[in-house]
Amino acid sequence: xxxxxxxxxxxxxxxxxxxxxxxxxxxxxxxxxxxxxxxxxxxxxxxxxxxxxxxxxxxxxxxxxxxxxxxxxxxxxxxxxxxxxxxxxxxxxxxxxxxxxxxxxxxxxxxxxxxxxxxxxxxxxxxxxxxxxxxxxxxxxxxxxxxxxxxxxxxxxxxxxxxxxxxxxxxxxxxxxxxxxxxxxxxxxxxxxxxxxxxxxxxxxxxxxxxxxxxxxxxxxxxxxxxxxxxxxxxxxxxxxxxxxxxxxxxxxxxxxxxxxxxxxxxxxxxxxxxxxxxxxxxxxxxxxxxxxxxxxxxxxxxxxxxxxxxxxxxxxxxxxxxxxxxxxxxxxxxxxxxxxxxxxxxxxxxxxxxx
Amino acid sequence: xxxxxxxxxxxxxxxxxxxxxxxxxxxxxxxxxxxxxxxxxxxxxxxxxxxxxxxxxxxxxxxxxxxxxxxxxxxxxxxxxxxxxxxxxxxxxxxxxxxxxxxxxxxxxxxxxxxxxxxxxxxxxxxxxxxxxxxxxxxxxxxxxxxxxxxxxxxxxxxxxxxxxxxxxxxxxxxxxxxxxxxxxxxxxxxxxxxxxxxxxxxxxxxxxxxxxxxxxxxxxxxxxxxxxxxxxxxxxxxxxxxxxxxxxxxxxxxxxxxxxxxxxxxxxxxxxxxxxxxxxxxxxxxxxxx
Amino acid sequence: xxxxxxxxxxxxxxxxxxxxxxxxxxxxxxxxxxxxxxxxxxxxxxxxxxxxxxxxxxxxxxxxxxxxxxxxxxxxxxxxxxxxxxxxxxxxxxxxxxxxxxxxxxxxxxxxxxxxxxxxxxxxxxxxxxxxxxxxxxxxxxxxxxxxxxxxxxxxxxxxxxxxxxxxxxxxxxxxxxxxxxxxxxxxxxxxxxxxxxxxxxxxxxxxxxxxxxxxxxxxxxxxxxxxxxxxxxxxxxxxxxxxxxxxxxxxxxxxxxxxxxxxxxxxxxxxxxxxxxxxxxxxxxxxxxx
Ligand SMILES: Nc1ncnc2c1ncn2[C@@H]1O[C@H](COP(=O)(O)OP(=O)(O)OP(=O)(O)O)[C@@H](O)[C@H]1O
Ligand SMILES: [Mg+2]
Numbered sequence: 001x002x003x004x005x006x007x008x009x010x011x012x013x014x015x016x017x018x019x020x021x022x023x024x025x026x027x028x029x030x031x032x033x034x035x036x037x038x039x040x041x042x043x044x045x046x047x048x049x050x051x052x053x054x055x056x057x058x059x060x061x062x063x064x065x066x067x068x069x070x071x072x073x074x075x076x077x078x079x080x081x082x083x084x085x086x087x088x089x090x091x092x093x094x095x096x097x098x099x100x101x102x103x104x105x106x107x108x109x110x111x112x113x114x115x116x117x118x119x120x121x122x123x124x125x126x127x128x129x130x131x132x133x134x135x136x137x138x139x140x141x142x143x144x145x146x147x148x149x150x151x152x153x154x155x156x157x158x159x160x161x162x163x164x165x166x167x168x169x170x171x172x173x174x175x176x177x178x179x180x181x182x183x184x185x186x187x188x189x190x191x192x193x194x195x196x197x198x199x200x201x202x203x204x205x206x207x208x209x210x211x212x213x214x215x216x217x218x219x220x221x222x223x224x225x226x227x228x229x230x231x232x233x234x235x236x237x238x239x240x241x242x243x244x245x246x247x248x249x250x251x252x253x254x255x256x257x258x259x260x261x262x263x264x265x266x267x268x269x270x271x272x273x274x275x276x277x278x279x280x281x282x283x284x285x286x287x288x289x290x291x292x293x294x295x296x297x298x299x300x301x302x303x304x305x306x307x308x309x310x311x312x313x314x315x316x317x318x319x320x321x322x323x324x325x326x327x328x329x330x331x332x333x334x335x336x337x338x339x340x341x342x343x344x345x346x347x348x349x350x351x352x353x354x355x356x
Numbered sequence: 357x358x359x360x361x362x363x364x365x366x367x368x369x370x371x372x373x374x375x376x377x378x379x380x381x382x383x384x385x386x387x388x389x390x391x392x393x394x395x396x397x398x399x400x401x402x403x404x405x406x407x408x409x410x411x412x413x414x415x416x417x418x419x420x421x422x423x424x425x426x427x428x429x430x431x432x433x434x435x436x437x438x439x440x441x442x443x444x445x446x447x448x449x450x451x452x453x454x455x456x457x458x459x460x461x462x463x464x465x466x467x468x469x470x471x472x473x474x475x476x477x478x479x480x481x482x483x484x485x486x487x488x489x490x491x492x493x494x495x496x497x498x499x500x501x502x503x504x505x506x507x508x509x510x511x512x513x514x515x516x517x518x519x520x521x522x523x524x525x526x527x528x529x530x531x532x533x534x535x536x537x538x539x540x541x542x543x544x545x546x547x548x549x550x551x552x553x554x555x556x557x558x559x560x561x562x563x564x565x566x567x568x569x570x571x572x573x574x575x576x577x578x579x580x581x582x583x584x585x586x587x588x589x590x591x592x593x594x595x596x597x598x599x600x601x602x603x604x605x606x607x608x609x610x611x612x613x614x615x616x617x618x619x620x621x622x623x624x625x626x627x628x629x630x631x632x633x634x635x636x637x638x639x640x641x642x643x644x645x646x647x
Numbered sequence: 648x649x650x651x652x653x654x655x656x657x658x659x660x661x662x663x664x665x666x667x668x669x670x671x672x673x674x675x676x677x678x679x680x681x682x683x684x685x686x687x688x689x690x691x692x693x694x695x696x697x698x699x700x701x702x703x704x705x706x707x708x709x710x711x712x713x714x715x716x717x718x719x720x721x722x723x724x725x726x727x728x729x730x731x732x733x734x735x736x737x738x739x740x741x742x743x744x745x746x747x748x749x750x751x752x753x754x755x756x757x758x759x760x761x762x763x764x765x766x767x768x769x770x771x772x773x774x775x776x777x778x779x780x781x782x783x784x785x786x787x788x789x790x791x792x793x794x795x796x797x798x799x800x801x802x803x804x805x806x807x808x809x810x811x812x813x814x815x816x817x818x819x820x821x822x823x824x825x826x827x828x829x830x831x832x833x834x835x836x837x838x839x840x841x842x843x844x845x846x847x848x849x850x851x852x853x854x855x856x857x858x859x860x861x862x863x864x865x866x867x868x869x870x871x872x873x874x875x876x877x878x879x880x881x882x883x884x885x886x887x888x889x890x891x892x893x894x895x896x897x898x899x900x901x902x903x904x905x906x907x908x909x910x911x912x913x914x915x916x917x918x919x920x921x922x923x924x925x926x927x928x929x930x931x932x933x934x935x936x937x938x
Binding site: 366374375377378381382384385386387388389391392395403406407408409410460461463464465467468474476478479480481482483485486487488489490491492493494495497498517518520521524543548549550574577578579580581585595598599602611614615618621622625626628629630633636637640641 | 656657658659660661662663666667669670672673674675676677678680681684693733736737740743745751752753754755756757758759760761762763764765766768769770772773775778779780782783786813817818821822825845866870873874876877880881894895898899902903908911912914915916918919922923926930933934
């Protein structure tokens, strides 16, 4: 029973509100990633779940038990820190068993558990070393090991991979995901790295300025962002945005150009007239001859990325990106037509950014 | 480590001038020590016939022996020996307790998140610079009330308490640099504040412990005023005994014995200085930049 | 309630509160009580017959107090300037990568390990006209040579300056040296490119950039000046006459041997105010910097 529910969690520092009434329901065994830019309150939220920080109001349930006022050690969860936070003066073995030592677990049991986790993470050979004698990747494993040794079902991670080099990060990512599949723990994982979020999560919570903007499976976040913030935060290069006026007959008017949005599925099927923004990912745009597509734009420059290429075009002074094959990119004329795949596009309200 | 300043060649005259200045300074710094050293092994006859800066005609350790075991302070003629034991008995426990309390308080202060934290810092920083005179008499009264005025416990207590702002601040400044995640991790493991301090934090504080221990050792060993007031006649530290010996024999004037006594009083801290070298320097540098 | 208590086991609050209580009682409580005493007519024992600021007025009529204050200003100014200049010059030279750096450094720093009592005695002997430098020069043939400052009421204060500069120049040196070593290497390169003479570089570029370093030196030295007691006791005991008396000694004497509790308290409170006054700009900048 390790589902977690967060109920209207609020956190303020003086006049500054760090978390505005955050709500989240995490089911048992789920891998949830909290994604957001620096300073948006991810760590604060995680620390509140862990019990390392208090919230001003709200409630935290773990396995249907109200743990809001409990000490971290009474919450049945464990945590992996960004800087690993291994105890520098202790050997790896003692790092792993310290928590059980504090809890007065008998020695034999401690040793058995340490041995089991050490084997699982392949750190048996390192057990008698001090943290300073380990490489970054090894420290990372020990930190995860420490969390697993005592863990009964919930594991929290605060940007655990951000101190690793790119290659190691990819490897550890895969391993963590595998570990999750094998152990079936509930995992709450904080990161600002989209790739980690997309690859590991069962569901992603995108955070912005202390609010959860969208909480959904990664593919849905990518394809059907709930608002303009999520759309532009997720994906690289940033999603293309074309501002215009949505008229009653279902077309987006930009000056004299009218983009027919009949292929787009509006939420609730309604399309009230208002200022709106059409957002399309670079891979959902096709290059066509000028005047044959939805709009016509001027080619600015081309970036060759190896596997494919990005063409940057100018439309009404704004730069848009289009992904295409390298050969096609080399052959581009100075004026191009752009055809949008409206089934994959999004339309947002200009005023508050919500999806239309 | 060498600064780029020395990359620029200096004119020869300047180099000569610089070394001349350094050597003269070195003589200035060494002079008192050498004078005391030389005269502490000089027979009294040499001193009467010459001055302090003449070399001894023969080397004798008689003054040292007298200073150690039979020089008089008033009616009591047992030398400076009892003072040495008193100083050790006072200094060692006082340093140990100072270090432990300073570390605990420093860690607590580094961990303490509150909007009053800055005010508490100001409170301590001011405490650091309060002249003892403004506290001495009330402290006498408090210790009398506790029944430990002029006692062995009393003098240790005063050293620890008077040193508290200083030791606490030194440790706090160190612990502010220790990543907070380590303490958080310990808390996740269920370790209480004291347990975390003892099992996780203290073992990684060796450097700062040595620094504070050295500073407190020199400070307490060299103390005069507190020992004079709070130690009581049976526990007078070496510095007080030394002045008693010197002032007692002022009329009779046996400078060689006095100087031997002064050296005996200075030797322990000098040993600490020479043995700990780098730590001592680092201690002064960190201790100096308070706050 | 039980849960609140249990939570506190994981918090530094209890330790901070205990620490705060000790400081509040022993430092601030004592100061408060000393202040109360200064408003009474207490002599041998505390009495609570308040007479307002009468004792402060008495102090202003007390010749010994006035002399003490003047002495402190003269001594303090010379001592601080002297230590800063000597310490900075030594730091510059050491920073230039001289030979035997370690030896020189050790020599300049060892006085810090020696107690002010031994320092005072050493210099007292060295400057004693019948034993020390004057005697030596006369023995060498200059019969009329005179260097008897320590027995001259007008000059004795300067001998205290010599002894304390001797002890504290090393402190300044080590702090300034740490400052010099953290000067950005590119700055030196720029100075060489611009062909600025080295001495001007120090005076106009490097040292102005090290203002906080000098500020902490000055604060440190000032607190030594205000607290200065041991050195005077060992070296001149306030004499000849009252020519080297200072406030710290005034207060201790009136507390413990002259038994004028209220006057001593008033003196202590004035010393405290002076310390705070000196400290205020430093504290202000410290806290400004933190915000
Ligand atoms: N003790 C504090 N006092 C005031 N503000 C704080 C405090 N701790 C954190 N904050 C503020 O709360 C906000 C959220 O901080 P948090 O550490 O949760 O960010 P984060 O999303 O984890 O960022 P990062 O990716 O950089 O780790 C930040 O704007 C930070 O400045
Ligand atoms: Mg964070």
